[in-house]
Amino acid sequence: MPRVLGSLVAQSYRNLEIIVADDCSTDDIEGAVAAFNDPRIKLVRREKNGGVAAARNTGVDAATGDLIAFHDSDDMCTVDRFEQSMRRLEELPEDYIGVYSSRLIYNEVTPDTYGQMATYIRPFPHETPLEGDLGARTMRDNIINFPTLLVKAEALRAAGYSDHLLRKNVDWDLALRLTRQGKFGFIPEPLILTPTSMDPSVSANRVSRSQRQGARSYVRITGKLRRAGLGGAALAKHYTSTGIYLMRVDRPRFARKFLGAALSLTPTKPKLWAHYLLSYAPGLHAKIRQGAEL
Structure with missing residues (x-):
């Protein structure tokens, strides 16, 4: 959690409201938040564990900004994630409701297992289309990396909450509804790093x-x-x-x-x-x- 929050607190774009949705975690989230002593961080607690969809919905309810971004608890973002996302969204026509980027996924390794490490990028380089009207494309499967997404709050709320009955493909389900609200821009540079275990x-x-x-x-x-x-x-x-x-x-x-x-x-x-x-x-x-x- 300290590394994750640290990557958000250190963003070059400073006008952020950082909402931490605690889905009944056993980690010391309150201590991690307190350690930063940053007034931009707001901790909201859920009374019952509900999974990623419920946690995101709690965060959306607590958000007060015109734009909303998601960030998973094991991801880290580049220091200019929001600076790049804001710049790209401002460049696009009004009917674009959000932007997303590629995502670098890598294995967590030790010096002994470094030679086994693999990395890959999502969306895959051969995927098309990557921006514009993605409604038909999303009917096939989802290419929008939600941990990299910056979306207009009005469009997100019009699309509806994440489906709390799902514990997998939560992003895809919401993307199906979001892509009916408007178009999306794409940033090819990976703005999110996601570690995965080799255990x-x-x-x-x-x-x-x-x-x-x-x-x-x-x-x-x-x-x-x-x-x-x-x-x-x-x-x-x-x-x-x-x-x-x-x-x-x-x-x-x-x-x-x-x-x-x-x-x-x-x-x-x-x-x-x-x-x-x-x-x-x-x-x-x-x-x-x-x-x-x-």
Whole structure:
């Protein structure tokens, strides 16, 4: 927490209201905030743990500025993050409601494991489009890095709160609604640094939890996409992803419904047929998946 808050307090753009939303953390957040003795920092506490969406909503409720930015608890930002974001937003036409940047993700390492470190950038360099009207693009998947986002508060509140029932793909769900409010600008330089653990036990726990949360989030978001008017091959792709997620968390009957819906839209996909037929033999599906990804 001290490193995270330090990267915000040290921003070259000084006119900030820094809201720390405590989602019932066991860390000494109050002590970390007090150590900076900075009047711009405001600590707000939640009475019950609600996850990232609920914490963000608490922060949005407490915000008083015309612009809102998100910042995750394990991220650090470059010293000119807000200076660059403000400058870019001011350059854009009025129908642009926000800007976001690329994000550098890297492994936490020791001197002994330095040679195993990997880094990558999101969005990936081949992604298009990256700015302008991203509504159709966001229907496929999300490229807006919310920890790098600076958005007009009026547009954010018009889009609605983050869905507190989701524990995964929270950003994507909100991006689907935000991109209906206006256009976005993009800053190619990484303004956020995100460390990830190389500890196998931590990674295994994250993968297991991620699959369960991913299945639930895909079910919910796919329903929202369908109601928003998405159809054809694009919707079939989301049905397929939802079905595969559900197979991986041992929900074959539920998975079959989504795979069947995908087949009704795209009936000539051999791999999709394979997934659908193997939903009647989930044990075999799991064995095949261990040997080769379908």
